[in-house]
Structures are given as C-alpha cells and as structure tokens.
Amino acid sequence: MNSIEVKNICKSYKDTKALEDISFEVKKGEIFGLIGPDGAGKTTLFRILTTLLLKDSGSAGVEGFDVEKDYKAIRRIIGYMPGRFSLYQDLSVEENLNFFATVFDTTVKANYELIKDIYVQLEPFKTRRAGKLSGGMKQKLALCCALIHQPEILFLDEPTTGVDPVSRKEFWEMLKKLKDKGITILVSTPYMDEAFLCDRIALIQSGRIMDINTLEGIILKFPKKLYAIKSDNMYKLNSDLKECGMCDTVYIFGEYLHLTPKSSECSGLEDYLSEKGHTGIEISQIKATVEDCFMDLMSRHGSTNNE
C-alpha cells in the first residue's frame, strides 16, 4: 500500500521548468526524503501534493485521493509544514496551537498524546509570542501545529533549514517516533547528511529525480572507486590534483579531498604528490557518501541534458 503515488508530473512557471517528469511512490509508514539543493523543485512538488498548486500534466495521489479532484479529502488528512515559518508570529505558542486545533475540529487535549514529547519542550514558553521563539523552537511548534489533528501523512518542507545541529538532531528523533506511530512522512532537505535518517531517499536536481533508493542502495550503485586524500597544504593539493590528469573528479569534503581516479588504481598518485613537495600525505579508499553519489549523478545528468 502506497501513501503517495506520483506519476510523470510536470510543472512549469512561465519559461522555467520547475518539475520534469517526476515519478515516485512513498510506502505507508516510511520516512521518505527528498534531497536536493535549493531551487531543485522540492517546494513545488510539496505544493502539488498538498493540493496548493496545480500540476501541468501527470497524476498524483495521496492516500488514494487525487490531488486535484479530491483536494478537500486530502486537506483533512495531511499535516503540512511549509518551508517558510507559517504560524502567526503575533499569537502565543498556546494560541497558535489552539487555533490549528479548532481549524481541524479538534482540541489540543484530544491529541495531546501525539504531540506530548515535542510539546513538553515548548511548554515553558507557552505564553510567548511565536515570533519571539528561537529557530529550533519555531520548527517544533510548527510540527506540533501540523500534528494536532493526527494526520495520516506529514509533509515537511525543509524543516531543519536554519536550525542548529542539536535541534536538528532532536527534530529527526521526533520524526522517528512519529514514524513508529504509523505516520507516513515526506520530508525534504538540502542537507545530504540527513539522508541516512530516511528509509528511502530521492535525489532531486533541476526538477528531475536522479535516483530513488535506500541510502545503502544509492551508495552501492556508486560506480567508481573513491579515495580520501589529505596533505599539509590542502589548497595546493586541490590544484595539483586537478592538474595532474589522473583524476576524474576532485571535491573538497571537510578536511579531506574526495577523488575518483581515471584508471582503476591510483598507485602513482602518492609519488606524484611527493614530487610536488607535499608532506603528510594520507590516502585511503573510502565508501561513498550521499554527497559523493549526488555529485556523481549530477555530473552525469548534467551531460545528458542541456540545463
């Protein structure tokens, strides 16, 4: 049973194509991550699925309801948290929550069990205006408001953008708990490192889905060998590696450079670098991360279309 079914959706704004031929399914009760940079089309996709935008072509269903014909039914069963903070900044935490509860014909009390874990953190600030909360608190409140009517599916558009690492971690722990309660979650994020928290992910770039799989699946498909390299002069290392002609790609990843060699081995590389005067060289073969996969897919997709 699938919670969300999307088939060949296209959407354009005037001249720009926001979504091109998007298809995917989200199974009931899973956390599905849409991962891609800003402008990839994530928000557009969310708005189509939450019945807020009309698609140009293709079909999409949420819990068996068509996003256009049955929009009223969908609006009753989804919880939506837009990318922009969309609560009333001049109302207090409590007032916001009460308002969204009445909008869905329910009360905070009736659904307290579901939001309890999150709300206890907000409780000390319940009389504070929503606009005066910290970024992480705002997102927790928004999640509470989206959950207050016990939705079957949660749509979370970049819920962790602009939130500090600790709050981000807490936020994902909450999502795990919600998943255990049987709620399907579609979440988007520009942070690649959040991919491992999803059951399955779709990598999206320029309105196209490049790959859909579990995290392991995507990493296993990484076609080349990958090495992490470090030396004492990273800046020079980067330019030397790009010049040497032995590498396909070189990207900076924190304190290491990730490179894929052109030939299957990179035995000559260490000698080459020593000749160039590098000291403290460390080379080791590593498992690809989501980001490596994303870069790889992006470069391949980039060569097949002209965008």
Next chain:
Amino acid sequence: MKKFWGFVIKECLHLLRDYRTMIILVGMPIAQVILFGFAIRNELDSLRIGILDNSRDNVTTEITSKLLSSGYFILDGYFNRHEEIEAAFEGGRIKEAVVFGSSFAEDILRDNRADIQIITDASEPNMANLALSYTSGIIQNYAASLSEEQQIPLSIGTEVKMLYNEEMKSVFMFVPGIMALILMLISAMMTSITIAREKELGTLEVLLASPLKPLQIILGKVAPYLLLSMINVAFILIVSTTVFGMPIRGSLLLLVAECALFIMTALSLGILISAISNSMQVAMAISLVGLMLPTVLLSGFIFPVENMPYALQVFSHILPAKWFLIIIKNIMLKGTGFAYIWKETGILLFMTAVLLTVSIKKFKIRL
C-alpha cells in the same frame, strides 16, 4: 461553526496585539468628528449679514439685536430697498440677508404670526445651511419667549430663500459624511489588507492546506471589524449628538441597523480587494484610490451630487457611500422611517450580496 469561532478569536487576537492600529482605529473617528465639527463652528463666528427692515418697530429691532448679539453674525449694514440685497450678495459683502415685512409688530399681535424672509448664499451649501439653522434658531427662541410674555401662542414663520443653489438638496452634512468615510476606511481598508497580509507572511499556505472553507475564512475575517466599526458608530453618534447637538429624529434602532448594513457592504468590498491583490501594498493602494477618494469626493459628502457632470453623477450610483448618506440624512435629520429608505437599503443589500459572492468565488482555493 466551531472552526468559524476559532477563526474569529484568532482575528480578534491579531487586532488586540496590534494595539497601535487599534488606537488609531478607535481614536481617529472621534478626532475627525471633533475636528470637522469645530472647523465648521469657527466659520460661523463672524458671518456678515445684511438686514432689510421694512417695519422698524420694537419687535424687529429686538430680533435684530438678538441676532447680532449672538456672536455668530456681524452686521454689514441696513438695506433700504430689496434690490440692494442682490447687489450685496453679488459683491460678496454678505452671506445672509434677513428681511422683515412691513408692520411686523402689528401682524404678530393681531394675527399671532408674522413672517421673516431669510436669504442665504447657497453657493457654499454647508455655510448657508448652518447660517440658516442658527438664524431660525434664534428667531424661534425669541418667538417662544415672546409668547410666554404675552400669554398667547405666537409664531414667527421663517421663509427661506436659497440663492444660487435653491434646492439645497445635498448640503454637506458632516456627520453622515464622516460616518461613511470612517466606516469605509476601517471596514474596507483594514479588511483589504488582512488576507493580503496572510498571503505575504505565508500563513495562508497553511490555512489553504486545511479543511477551512473560503466562506469561513472570509466571514471570520469580517466579524471582528464589524464589531469594531459598530463601536465607532456609537462613538461618532455620541460625540455628534452631545458635543454638536446633531439630532437623531428617526428611530435609533433603524439607524444602527442601517449602519451595520453599510459596514457589511464596506467589509465585503475590502474582502474583494483583498482576495484579488497579492500584497498589502497593492491592497492598500486599491482601497485608497478606489474607495477613499470616490467616497470623499463623489458620494455627495463634500460636493453635491447634483452639481457634478452627468458622467460623475452616473458613477456615483455605484458608490455605497452615496446611498448610505441618503439613508442617514433621512433618519437623522428628516426623521423618516423605513418606508422612505427601503429602496436605498435594498441597493446596499444587493451590493453586499454581490460583493460577497464575487469575493468567495474569487478567493483562490490554491496558491
């Protein structure tokens, strides 16, 4: 229904939180009524009048001295012949002339009544009307005291002649005008920015993705402003009756009901503007240019509709304020009942229904 009330409570909270706007909304009407009220009073401080006294007896001199000692009038001079009056008006020397018939005192003692003619320059309708009401007020006052003295009911009839705009149909009446203006301002302008504000802040996105119906959102937005505007109506009425002695000759209940109707019309106009504009600035601009200016200039508030070019007269029919002004003047000043204003009431009701329907239809259920 619960959803609707939840929405109304939310809107009220928005209003109360924004206390600066609240102060303006409640303070402005009072300030405007008082400002307009005193501006008009000052004009009558030293109105130049001329007197043609064909009788020159003790009663006419007494009335003349009463008029001049009131402080509102300054004597420009006595006329000897009727023709001189017109010349004085045309020369702009006087704004009002009072004419006593011959044998005034004899008439009043023999027939128990006599007539005075009051001629005013109605090219300034507001001033003319005020001068007239002050003059006849003073004369009637005198007649009352005279009849008490003589123990017989006396009456002095005032024959009014308006020069240059004889019918005086659309005299500028500041209270109804202000009422229309303020209600338009608060109801239409304030509501016009509320939906646009939700669009701008992105909160509409969540509202739309919820089971709220457009009607619930729209009526929920309107309700608090209806309440606020009714409070303003009460303030305006209290100030204008107590401070300026404005009469309410007709039924107060009817007056309040008609005000509520006009507020609904203005609110639905505001909602329509809000539904079709994407930002607060656009909404503000439309309501300022599209509503405020016509209400001030074309509704008959400042300039009489009858004096406008034909095209503008036709245009004034679509202004709710025009019909509201007619209704209010009828109730407050003429004391007429519903039978005389059902047509205007019907027009306002029709406008409200159309505007509300269009705004609900125009309200986008998607982004």
